Amino acid sequence: VNELSRLTRKGAHDALQIDNEFKKYGVRFVSVLEPFLDTSNAIGVAIFTLIAALAKQDSDIKAERLRGAKDVIRAVGGRHSSSAPYGMRATREKIGNLVVSVLEPDEDNPDHVATVERMVEMSCAGVSDNKIATTLDSEDVPAPGEAERRATEKRMQSIKKRRVSNEDSPIRWRAQTVRWILSHPAIGGFASERVKRGKAYVNVVARDEGGAPLTPHRGIVPGAEWLELQERRSKRNKTNKQLGAEATPTLLSGWRFTTCGICAGSMGQSRNNGGQDYYMCANPKGHGGLSIKRKDADDYVARRVWARLAAADVDDHEHREWLAEAALRFALQRDLSGVREERRETAARLEHVRNSIAELQADRKAGLYRGRDELAMWRATMTQYRTFEDRCTARLEELDERTTAAIQVPSNWFEPGEDPLGAGSPWATWDVFERREFLDLFLSGVSVGPG
Incomplete structure (x- = not known):
């Protein structure tokens, strides 16, 4: 190697293990810039370990400095990695005492900016991501992958290798591409961070320590x-999908709210020969099917x-708890500052750390931590997990208190009149999506049983 630090920067122990592995196979270690390194004698080994330790120390210092710089940049919402989203470009600006990268509309490619603005208009009008993609494709609008800064030779070769067909076709617009662009916080001027959702990573609004969104960028x-x-996009996800027909949203089906009481499968909608509309178990195999008249089910659930x-x-504790939960859900439904997103993320992190605590406790019970050093490590890790658990719990309480204090359930809901579903009632003025939101405040779901 050129020098020992090019072989390893993990410290003396790691360096000695590598050298021992070399010796096992008759391989001699040689450092070009450090010819004095000789592990065949005690003094040589001492020098070898000293230099390895210094290399690790230098690596740790650089890593800490880099982490610190990234944390400072992240705290003000600046970018320190990754390419700018479609329609935007990075520019260097001073924020306080820092010079960081911020995003702005790409003036060098005004057609990209215009395309994003058009996509926003179409999505606001209710056009699906797939329809937006096919429309842009039919008009021969170049996809983001065709942009000069992304269509590098190396990347194009990689795409070509992944294709099943040998045809040299252009990169096309896809619904996934549209969704990624429209959901990127930078489009609205917000700083973003990547978080894992299931198996994929998504961009969410970055926030300061107080929970406020960071807005360093100039959005499109x-x-x-x-x-x-x-x-609007999140509400549109709660729709019915019927193969070969236009979707007709109904109150209790199409948004994973109503389930079969026998097999726990979701309830879809159907129509019999007499023209009657029903909710029917979408997976009737094994119990002969289960259905209920849609009008009867809608009326019964709403009136209850x-x-x-x-x-x-x-004054009743149970009623008060029920109303408090409904008030919280109502506030979260109408929050546009991203509190709901942060609450979901915080709750997910809280669940994760609690699972980690349970696993750690199970490992100790199984006898995996026996020696004094191992127990000390176990206690240190448990303390760290508990501290993070307390922080998540406290943050959830803050978010809940802030949302319930800011938005109250409308008072006219408590005075529905003689017929809560009749003319002049709030229910009668709402469309199907507003009625769904209302039910979602008070119910976790509806289960339809036999009989």
């Missing part, structure tokens, strides 16, 4: 417009909720 659309777009709401007694 105003921040409030981008946030409203995300709300309104009746309980009208009869709610704030």
Whole structure:
């Protein structure tokens, strides 16, 4: 090697293990810039380990400095890695005492900016991501992958290798591409960070220590417009999908709210020969099917909720808890500042650390931590996990308190009148999506049983 630090920077122990492996196979270690290194005698080994330790120390210092710089940049919402999203470019600006990269609309490619603005307009109008992609494709609008900064020779060769066909076709717009662009916080001027959702990583709004969103970038659309777009897009996900037909949203099906009481499968909608609409188990195999008239089910569920709401007694502990949870859900539904997103992330992190605590406790019970040093490590890790658990719990309480204090359940809900579903009632003025949101405040779901 050129020098020992090029072989390893993990310290003396790692360096000695590598050298021992070399010796086992009759391989001699030679450092070009350090010819005095000789592990065949005690003094040589001492020098060898000293230099290896110094290499690790230097590596740790550089890593800590780099982490610190990234944390400072992240704290103000600047970017320290990855390419700019489609329609935007990075520029260097001074924020406080720091010079960081911020994003702005790409003036060098105004057609890209115009395409993003058009995509936002189409999505706001209710056009699906797939329809947006096919429309842009039919008009021969170049896909982001065809952009000069991304269509490098190496990347194009990689795409060609992954293709099944040997045809040299252009990169096309896809619904996934549209979704990635429209959901990127930078489009609205917000700083972003990558978090894992299931098996994939997504971009979410980055926040300061107080939970406020960071807005260092100049977005293609105003921040409030981008946030409203995300709300509309999330609501549109709660729709019915019927093969070979136009989707007709109904109250209890199509959004994983109603389940079969026999097999726990989701309930879809169907129509019999007499023209009657039904909710039917989408997986009837094994129990002969289960169905219920849609009108009867909708009416029954809605009236049960309104009746309980009208009869709610704030002095009753159970009723008070029920109303408090509904108020919290109502506030989270109408929050456009990203509190709901942060709450979901914090809750997921809390669940993860609690699972880690349980695994750590199980490992100790199984006898995996026996010696004094191992027990000390176990206690240190447990303390770290518990501290993070407390932080997540406290943050959830802060978010819940802030949302419930800011938004209250409308008072007219508690006075529905003689017929809570009749003309002049709030229910009668709502569309199917608003009615779904209302039910979602008070119910976790509906289960339809036999009989």
